[in-house]
Amino acid sequence: MARLDPHSYTDSSHPLAKHVALTLYFDFAANTIHGSALLTLPSAHTGHLLLDTRSLLVHSVIDPVSGAPIPFSFPSSDDPVFGRPLSLSLSAQSAALIVFCTSPSSSALQWLSPAQTASKAYPFVYTQCQSIHARSIFPCQDTPAARLTFSARLNLPSPLTAVMAAARAADTRDPIAGEAGPACSDALWCSPGRAVEEFVMDRPIPTYLFAFAAGCIASRDVGPRTRVHAEGGLVLLDAAAREFAGAEDMIRAGEALFGPYEWGRFDLLVLPPSFPYGGMENPMMVFLTPTVIKGDASGAQVVAHELAHSWTGNLITNKTNEHFWLNEGFTTYAERRIVEVVQGEERAVLNTGIGWKGLNEEMERFADNMEFTKLKPNLEGIDPDEVYSQVPYEKGFQFLWRIERQIGRLAFDVFVKKYIATFKFQSIDTETFLEFLKVNVPGIENQIDLKLWVEGTGIPPDAMEPVSTIYSKIVSLANEFKQGKIPKEEEVADWSGQEWELYIENLPKSVEASQVASLDARYQLAESRDYEVKVAFLQLAVSSGCKEYHGEVESTLKQVGRMKYLRPLYTALVHGTGDEEKMLARRIFAEARDSYHPIAQGVVQSILAKHS
Numbered sequence: 001m002a003r004l005d006p007h008s009y010t011d012s013s014h015p016l017a018k019h020v021a022l023t024l025y026f027d028f029a030a031n032t033i034h035g036s037a038l039l040t041l042p043s044a045h046t047g048h049l050l051l052d053t054r055s056l057l058v059h060s061v062i063d064p065v066s067g068a069p070i071p072f073s074f075p076s077s078d079d080p081v082f083g084r085p086l087s088l089s090l091s092a093q094s095a096a097l098i099v100f101c102t103s104p105s106s107s108a109l110q111w112l113s114p115a116q117t118a119s120k121a122y123p124f125v126y127t128q129c130q131s132i133h134a135r136s137i138f139p140c141q142d143t144p145a146a147r148l149t150f151s152a153r154l155n156l157p158s159p160l161t162a163v164m165a166a167a168r169a170a171d172t173r174d175p176i177a178g179e180a181g182p183a184c185s186d187a188l189w190c191s192p193g194r195a196v197e198e199f200v201m202d203r204p205i206p207t208y209l210f211a212f213a214a215g216c217i218a219s220r221d222v223g224p225r226t227r228v229h230a231e232g233g234l235v236l237l238d239a240a241a242r243e244f245a246g247a248e249d250m251i252r253a254g255e256a257l258f259g260p261y262e263w264g265r266f267d268l269l270v271l272p273p274s275f276p277y278g279g280m281e282n283p284m285m286v287f288l289t290p291t292v293i294k295g296d297a298s299g300a301q302v303v304a305h306e307l308a309h310s311w312t313g314n315l316i317t318n319k320t321n322e323h324f325w326l327n328e329g330f331t332t333y334a335e336r337r338i339v340e341v342v343q344g345e346e347r348a349v350l351n352t353g354i355g356w357k358g359l360n361e362e363m364e365r366f367a368d369n370m371e372f373t374k375l376k377p378n379l380e381g382i383d384p385d386e387v388y389s390q391v392p393y394e395k396g397f398q399f400l401w402r403i404e405r406q407i408g409r410l411a412f413d414v415f416v417k418k419y420i421a422t423f424k425f426q427s428i429d430t431e432t433f434l435e436f437l438k439v440n441v442p443g444i445e446n447q448i449d450l451k452l453w454v455e456g457t458g459i460p461p462d463a464m465e466p467v468s469t470i471y472s473k474i475v476s477l478a479n480e481f482k483q484g485k486i487p488k489e490e491e492v493a494d495w496s497g498q499e500w501e502l503y504i505e506n507l508p509k510s511v512e513a514s515q516v517a518s519l520d521a522r523y524q525l526a527e528s529r530d531y532e533v534k535v536a537f538l539q540l541a542v543s544s545g546c547k548e549y550h551g552e553v554e555s556t557l558k559q560v561g562r563m564k565y566l567r568p569l570y571t572a573l574v575h576g577t578g579d580e581e582k583m584l585a586r587r588i589f590a591e592a593r594d595s596y597h598p599i600a601q602g603v604v605q606s607i608l609a610k611h612s
Contacts, residue, residue, distance in 0.1 A: 097181070566596070
């Protein structure tokens, strides 16, 4: 067996499925999905076919043409990270119907009880499949090297509705006897109070972009191609519609820079606060945390990032997670170009400055294992969620920015458009990109040390800190804080959350507790509505031994599940000055755990385990 991907059981000699037709029955009482997946191969295959699974119960595998059973087997034990392979024994067959049931412990699914939702009356469920979690929803070749189209038929209890990262194929309707096939009985499928919704994705995508949500969801159009959806009620929906009103301007800016938008719709779903990321670039239906709604349209920068993925990530995809920078480095570059057009150059520079600081902090985080500071690290046997960091984003951005500076923006824009047009709807690796670069920019390898950038550890010497008047002023003020100087009100009068975030990020990691208290007394940073500011300040407060902020830290960790906030706050607590902070971290997690997505639960568990 030769694995196609270190994080998948997919065999490189096996055919890759081209389409999957899913039938899914949602059992909210049991937090499970009864389903079937009809996998279609490009041609008839004889021999084994390996699929990824994790926490799935497979009932049967059927030949959809003859109805005969297809032999299948599992190994005797599971890998805790990768799950276990489902091996099908095919005999000149081009399709297989797999009947399965998910587990309540599925790492891709978070089931919320009515009490955990904004409605307080209806349950909610949503997916997060990146990086390797689609395998816990249905058996699949769970690698970004494999792209497939899909159709999905979802059976839900009324009055819940569903959204998907796909096009709606039909209006909501009553269930029809027999249409579920072996996925579940007609008695269940057609039971009173159930409804069916159907979706189709006709563009080939990797499985990590498979996404749905179901619950009490309201929606509102904010542009010709964009509708905002939200679970949090009309107040949240109104705020989201205001925050993201400029979506169409961003789409047009992206098209001018990178070519046609290939996905039709660009809809947005604001999820409950437990969503573990800022955003997820699911095609046609971006998922967002409510923490990006800040009331000043600055949260639209997260939307710009997810939109940019429509070209770099979704259209061209990294072949494996070892080449993740091709997704995120390109997208961070594209995001900042879009922000520059829509919000101005200063906003883009501040964004770059925050990223630069974050990249330097990642060098400290991985000081004991610099392998993970490479653009193309060796991730054999490593859970990608464990080493998720800003390195592929910010070092990847710096690499592309370095190329832009070398050949000029106009030439680089031509290169990027050609790159996207050449490789769209493909999954590629770093070597493919470098060869394309050298062919289209002759001599670039003599001007930039490409090997150092891709295979070297740390930050290359020709990376560059951003330069601008406002950026330099903020960094200068942060440096003055070391001498005990707090910014004057007139110096920060026009600051938004982004300026404050950059300021706090550039302060020393630990300062006198009295300084922290004085800064907060003047500017109420611990109470900021902007979680980027709030969490950066609370991290500083904990690191400086300010125990009076423990209550605000606890409140924050119980309100949100975004890993960008959980990781630094829990880390600051376990690195605290005494056992009190460690005990506080464990107590908070014990009480908040059920409100976190399974991916976030795993990250926090890992932080606590390393400091037990």
